[in-house]
Amino acid sequence: xxxxxxxxxxxxxxxLAYLAWKKPAAEVELRAVKSLVTKGxxxxxxxxxxxxxxxxxxTGYEFQFKPNGTVIASKDExxxxxxxxxxxDGRKPKLYMEFASSSHLDELSExxxxxGHESDSLELEDxxxxxxxxxxxxxxxxx
Numbered sequence: 001x002x003x004x005x006x007x008x009x010x011x012x013x014x015x016l017a018y019l020a021w022k023k024p025a026a027e028v029e030l031r032a033v034k035s036l037v038t039k040g041x042x043x044x045x046x047x048x049x050x051x052x053x054x055x056x057x058x059t060g061y062e063f064q065f066k067p068n069g070t071v072i073a074s075k076d077e078x079x080x081x082x083x084x085x086x087x088x089d090g091r092k093p094k095l096y097m098e099f100a101s102s103s104h105l106d107e108l109s110e111x112x113x114x115x116g117h118e119s120d121s122l123e124l125e126d127x128x129x130x131x132x133x134x135x136x137x138x139x140x141x142x143x
Contacts, residue, residue: 026088026091026092026093027088027093029093029114029117030086030087030088030093030114032117033086033093033095033114033117033122034086036117036119036122037065037084037086037095037122037139038065038066038067040064040141040142040143041062041063041064041141041142041143042062042063042064042065042122042139042140042141042142043058043061043062043063043139043140043142044058044059044061044063044108044137044138044139044140045121045138045139045140046136046137046138047107047108047135047136047137047138048135048136048137049107049133049135050133050134050135051133051134054107057104057107058105058108060075060076061073061074061075061105062074062075062142063139065084069083069084069085070082070083070084071083071084071097071099073099073105080099080100080103080105082097082098082099082100082105082109083097083098084096084097084098086114089111092113092114093113093114094111094112094113094114095111095112095114095122095124096110096111096112097109097110097112108137110126110135110137111126112124112125112126112137113125113126113127119141120140120141121138121139121140121141122138122139123136123137123138124136124137124138124139125137
């Protein structure tokens, strides 16, 4: 009986250690993304809304993510302001963006799951339950 109890305790300890290990990995990735995104300007390299390529809607826009949680979108002489934040949600690092609903940039207002990043790119994905679609956003660093 003691052997079974020890086995259960050991398995439980390993499971807890695994879960504790997974969360810090997401936290580490999130810190790296926060540092990356707040340096320089970005453009939409790809935006696919439920399988439809809508990248051209964002041609010419430059996005600058400020450490204070604002994001500035500029195109020609036009400036649009929004907000952004990042967090771990369900052990997945996410980037949240919010633009005014009166702007076509509102399409980017999502809770984007961070699926990958390099020094000059950020891969994001949004799955909307019930709608059956997946949105993809690739941001490319331009400066």
